[in-house]
Amino acid sequence: MRVTDQLVGNFISRSNADLKSELFESVRRITSGKSVSRPSDDPVAAARILRIDRLMKDLGSIDRSHQRVTSDLNITEISLGQLSEVLANVKTLALQMANNTVSAAERAAAATEVLGFRDQMLDLANRQQEDGRHLFGGRAEASPPYDEATGAYLGSEINRRVEVAPGVFSAGTVLGEESFGGAGDEVFTVFDDLAAAMNANDTAAILGQIEPLDTKIDDTSQNMALLGTRLRSLLDTEGITDTLRIQYVQDKNSYEEVDIASEITNYTAQENSLTAVVELSRRLLANSLSAFLR
Structure with missing residues (x-):
């Protein structure tokens, strides 16, 4: 009689524990929306999910580099636009000061204006970004x-x-x-x-600077065009x-996400099975008790 009771008890305990565990796992999958929450759920899928997570982390780093380069080039485009405008203004001023009717005092005042433009552009060229970098010195970003x-x-x-997309590098x-x-x-x-030519009141020297100014205007225009190509790339x-x-994301979801409709069906089946085991256990215990009382 003790053996029968022991067998019945073991059966009830084991069946209830297994079904409750399966029911709990089903509830976890439904509430979390994930079929794999730990490696033991599916070692192969878990390994693939970890690999995808690493790839997405690398992609995030590349994305940040892409954003920084894009921001830097946009700032460069604005800076070159300012340089182009200043060069045009300085050329206009040079042509005015090359006129024989202009006085030495006026040329000296114009020279001061030109040097003001020069200092303004030098400050722009040496300006630091918020992170301390300088833009216009190539790899030498730490100093002006x-x-x-x-x-x-x-x-x-x-x-x-800089890697701006997986396998794609850009300056x-x-x-x-x-x-x-x-x-x-x-x-x-x-x-x-x-x-210097303006301060020297030298008309010929002033005219001699028109060609270098035109060259710089052309260079700046070409640099802006090349910059536009880089930004489009x-x-x-x-x-x-x-x-x-x-x-x-799609690959990760295919390994990780649970089919809610299917899991709800599975949950219902597990719940019905547990109910059936409880009912069977009740009957077995009742029969065992009845036999004992005889």
């Missing part, structure tokens, strides 16, 4: 790209390469030759030479990143 006194280029001749910085002039060709020299790479991100 142009000498504060002479305007000489101190930056790098190499741009830093993440701007060289002096792509902005305010490289070593020996700085725009500030043109300002200095023009101001960056815009094109956004599609690559967005497509991959969508694919990663």
